[in-house]
Amino acid sequence: MASKKQIEEVFFKWLSASFTYGLVALLLFIIYEIFLKGIPALSWQMLTDVPQGGFYFGKEGGILNAIVGSFYLAVGASSLAFCISLPMALFLNIVLVKYKSVQNTFRFILDLLWGIPPIVYGAFGFAIMISIGLQTSLLAGIITVTFLISPIMIRSMDEVIRNIPPGLLEAGYSLGATRFEVSFKIFFKQALPGIVTAFLLGFGKGIGDTASVLFTAGFTDYVPESLMEPAATLPLAIFFQLSSPIPEVKARAYAAAVVLIVIILFVSILSRVIAHRFSKNIIK
Amino acid sequence: MTNTKNTLVSSELINDLIQEEKPPVIEVKGLNVYHAKNHILKNIHLKIPEKQITVFLGPSGCGKTTLLKSLNRLTDLHSKMQIEGSISLRGQEILTKGNDIASLRRKMGLLSQRPFPLPMSIAENVAFGLRIQGVKNKTEIAHKVEFHLKQVALWGEVKDRLRTPASSLSIGQQQRLCLARGLAVNPEVILADEPTSALDPISSRKIEEQFLELKKDYTIILVTHIFRQAKRLADNAVFMYFGEVIEQGNPVALFQNPQTDILKDYLNVG
Numbered sequence: 001m002a003s004k005k006q007i008e009e010v011f012f013k014w015l016s017a018s019f020t021y022g023l024v025a026l027l028l029f030i031i032y033e034i035f036l037k038g039i040p041a042l043s044w045q046m047l048t049d050v051p052q053g054g055f056y057f058g059k060e061g062g063i064l065n066a067i068v069g070s071f072y073l074a075v076g077a078s079s080l081a082f083c084i085s086l087p088m089a090l091f092l093n094i095v096l097v098k099y100k101s102v103q104n105t106f107r108f109i110l111d112l113l114w115g116i117p118p119i120v121y122g123a124f125g126f127a128i129m130i131s132i133g134l135q136t137s138l139l140a141g142i143i144t145v146t147f148l149i150s151p152i153m154i155r156s157m158d159e160v161i162r163n164i165p166p167g168l169l170e171a172g173y174s175l176g177a178t179r180f181e182v183s184f185k186i187f188f189k190q191a192l193p194g195i196v197t198a199f200l201l202g203f204g205k206g207i208g209d210t211a212s213v214l215f216t217a218g219f220t221d222y223v224p225e226s227l228m229e230p231a232a233t234l235p236l237a238i239f240f241q242l243s244s245p246i247p248e249v250k251a252r253a254y255a256a257a258v259v260l261i262v263i264i265l266f267v268s269i270l271s272r273v274i275a276h277r278f279s280k281n282i283i284k
Numbered sequence: 285m286t287n288t289k290n291t292l293v294s295s296e297l298i299n300d301l302i303q304e305e306k307p308p309v310i311e312v313k314g315l316n317v318y319h320a321k322n323h324i325l326k327n328i329h330l331k332i333p334e335k336q337i338t339v340f341l342g343p344s345g346c347g348k349t350t351l352l353k354s355l356n357r358l359t360d361l362h363s364k365m366q367i368e369g370s371i372s373l374r375g376q377e378i379l380t381k382g383n384d385i386a387s388l389r390r391k392m393g394l395l396s397q398r399p400f401p402l403p404m405s406i407a408e409n410v411a412f413g414l415r416i417q418g419v420k421n422k423t424e425i426a427h428k429v430e431f432h433l434k435q436v437a438l439w440g441e442v443k444d445r446l447r448t449p450a451s452s453l454s455i456g457q458q459q460r461l462c463l464a465r466g467l468a469v470n471p472e473v474i475l476a477d478e479p480t481s482a483l484d485p486i487s488s489r490k491i492e493e494q495f496l497e498l499k500k501d502y503t504i505i506l507v508t509h510i511f512r513q514a515k516r517l518a519d520n521a522v523f524m525y526f527g528e529v530i531e532q533g534n535p536v537a538l539f540q541n542p543q544t545d546i547l548k549d550y551l552n553v554g
Contacts, residue, residue: 098361098362098365099363169361170353170358170394170396170400171394171396171400171402173356173358173389174392174393174466175413176386176389177386177412177416181416186403189402189403190403280449281403281404281405281449281450281451282403283400
């Protein structure tokens, strides 16, 4: 007869395995469904053309406006967020190393900001736009998405940097390094794979978000040619097409979702490859 | 035989007397360190003589490491740590805020319990300190990398793989690399915090041998809880217990003829 401990072991193994495999299966099923519905509607024209007259009634045209718009928006916002996040994550862990309660307060605030729904950022961005007289534009979208993804990037980088052993900080200081040198010449290198991952996490969130860009970047059938023009985004393109009663347009929504998933997949793989490449010097 | 021994002891005593004449490299006066409400170091007075190995000996948790880290103000990195008193390096006060702490720390290389190589190649680890001092000449850097790796007897083992990550070395090699890295910035003092505690006996012996060699040019402060290591290396011993310096002085006298019961007990166990 099996003892209580053996039953416990089997139960635990079964429980954890079933949830893990179940979740992966569900995820694969979602992707499979989207690809199943989206691939037939996907065409070369869809990727290389902007919407023509009658596009939203199932006629010719494509979603190039949204692909390019999303790309501009996500690259712009994640680059801007990176410039804010890296110094802040280093500041939290190196300058504030002695002030644990201040560190914790900052982390708490950032976690709160992380939890605020994107539509609230959208409304906030919209309010700021009105107050400074900025119209619905790529720039307004970039600024709003920067606000949205900065807390995510800062906290992800922060988690990587705070796990660096304090001995490395002491080693750097003992060699006569300043805080700046310790930050950018030692900690940055040690945390680089994690920093790359944090950047791409922010990028993925930025390119996939709908609510924050609804009022701020707006939507247009054209590829934006300046920061002051409105920009279309893939999630909104999906949203608008999916709301249509026409089956051809609905199918195109799935095709747009396929494009978005492929972009995110590509970015994730890229982040793994880059992170791996930078990890050879890491001290474990 | 007895005569030789006596002569040895007396020559050491004479040495001691001569050393007394020289001004100490580091002088600690009335040092008190508090962490939150705990009084970790209690009224420490110390003189660290030049080009000798001073050993801080005592059981774990007696404040040896805190004392060592106070010397180059690494205590700054800990929250709720308060320091009072005076520590001077060749007459220059270390504890005064606003002093150029980076250049003070450069004069005191640190060797920690576990080696922490920098996240870069073997050669770059040694070159790091030189680069941040503004040395740009590649031949000069290559020269110094070789010199300091030879100084710690690591050159032969790594000369064919200088560009590989420092993390690929064994832990004993990493510790010697950290020593070379510290020596490259040309410190006056080497602070060693139980540097052999993570190492195997052979690697430990190598580090000890290097210390005996290095004391010709450097002042070394070694923290250890191993009595035999202290006996092998010390020119000057400081016995600590619960944040206080119990006894200090010539190790031969100290270990052969302890004045306090605490040290007697410690020596009997160790």
